[in-house]
Amino acid sequence: MVTEPTESMNAIGGPGTVLASYGRGVLVQSGGLTLACGLTGRKQRIVCGDRVTWAHPPSADGPSVKSVEPRRNLIERIDARGRAEPVAANVDRLAIVVAPEPAPDWFLVDRYLAAALLKELDALVIVNKQDLGTAAMQSELAAYRGLRVTCVETASRSGAGLAELKRLLHDSVTLLVGQSGVGKSSLVNVLAPDAGAQTAELTRDSEGRHTTTTARWHWLAANSAIIDAPGVRDFAPPASLVRAAERGFVEIHELSANCRFKDCRHMEEPGCAVRTAVMGGRISVRRYESYRRLCRLYEKLAS
Numbered sequence: 259m260v261t262e263p264t265e266s267m268n269a270i271g272g273p274g275t276v277l278a279s280y281g282r283g284v285l286v287q288s289g290g291l292t293l294a295c296g297l298t299g300r301k302q303r304i305v306c307g308d309r310v311t312w313a314h315p316p317s318a319d320g321p322s323v324k325s326v327e328p329r330r331n332l333i334e335r336i337d338a339r340g341r342a343e344p345v346a347a348n349v350d351r352l353a354i355v356v357a358p359e360p361a362p363d364w365f366l367v368d369r370y371l372a373a374a375l376l377k378e379l380d381a382l383v384i385v386n387k388q389d390l391g392t393a394a395m396q397s398e399l400a401a402y403r404g405l406r407v408t409c410v411e412t413a414s415r416s417g418a419g420l421a422e423l424k425r426l427l428h429d430s431v432t433l434l435v436g437q438s439g440v441g442k443s444s445l446v447n448v449l450a451p452d453a454g455a456q457t458a459e460l461t462r463d464s465e466g467r468h469t470t471t472t473a474r475w476h477w478l479a480a481n482s483a484i485i486d487a488p489g490v491r492d493f494a495p496p497a498s499l500v501r502a503a504e505r506g507f508v509e510i511h512e513l514s515a516n517c518r519f520k521d522c523r524h525m526e527e528p529g530c531a532v533r534t535a536v537m538g539g540r541i542s543v544r545r546y547e548s549y550r551r552l553c554r555l556y557e558k559l560a561s
């Protein structure tokens with residue numbers, strides 16, 4: 259429900275939260291109002307989760323965004339042309355959603371976990387569509403739990419696991435990320451009281467599926483919100499994060515102190531404690547491969 263401020267309202271502006279950004283304008287929540295605001299200045303790039311000040315001068319057609327508060331953080335993804343595209347700002351947690359279908363891309367999960375670690379965000383793995391059976395995923399989940407990553411199994415269809423998920427999302431802002439079709443929007447629809455009404459905003463892609471095209475903020479309670487985001491094929495943390503890849507892999511970072519060379523990159527160097535641990539089964543071969551892929555990506559970006 260979009261409300262235009264009327265002349266009877268004294269408020270001609272104020273602070274607000276950006277619920278969604280649609281290229282030419284943004285949806286801002288300010289008190290009890292939801293305002294469709296224009297942007298001022300062509301360079302103004304505002305994303306879901308931004309805290310802004312809006313104003314509606316009597317002479318103007320409608321409200322517009324006057325300023326944006328500095329961000330605590332900004333989550334970006336890489337678009338089809340390889341450019342960083344902002345998705346959401348000021349979040350506390352990345353919740354990485356996977357499902358038995360489509361087949362999980364664990365490298366993608368590792369990259370998101372690395373991004374969360376490097377940006378000092380809380381991380382959570384949600385295994386949705388639990389009704390389809392998650393036996394094949396248990397070894398990966400055990401590896402994550404071993405790294406102290408919380409994993410929760412849910413089914414947005416049956417409601418399984420939702421009480422636990424709600425408890426984990428308490429008093430914080432969570433951004434849902436993951437492959438397309440894992441059920442991020444379905445989860446939001448069952449978690450957020452206001453979300454159902456927005457299903458109509460979803461557009462259909464070329465194959466006729468409902469798919470999310472822009473990040474959208476939904477309140478869960480007074481102090482907690484969940485942001486539904488478009489699904490991704492791949493996610494590459496920005497170069498600054500890729501450079502620090504090692505710190506994104508907690509088990510590799512911990513062991514690196516034992517490598518012979520201080521600047522060991524854990525590739526071909528002699529006396530590498532990380533590779534010894536991989537060969538000895540103490541570090542997962544897949545996690546190590548994830549790390550190497552990120553390093554190779556950095557070499558590509560740097561060349």
Ligand SMILES: Nc1nc2c(ncn2[C@@H]2O[C@H](COP(=O)(O)OP(=O)(O)OP(=O)(O)O)[C@@H](O)[C@H]2O)c(=O)[nH]1
Pocket residue numbers: 386387388389390412413414415416436437438439440441442443444445468469470471487488489490
């Ligand atoms: N079996 C089963 N199917 C589910 C469940 N939750 C969602 N689905 C189905 O999964 C499909 C994709 O759901 P969406 O919620 O649109 O997925 P999404 O992650 O938002 O996808 P994008 O917006 O493209 O990123 C739909 O056909 C849902 O009905 C579940 O718990 N169990």
Ligand SMILES: [Mg+2]
Pocket residue numbers: 442443444468469470486487488489
């Ligand atoms: Mg969606």
Ligand SMILES: [Zn+2]
Pocket residue numbers: 514517518522523524525527529530531532533
């Ligand atoms: Zn090493």
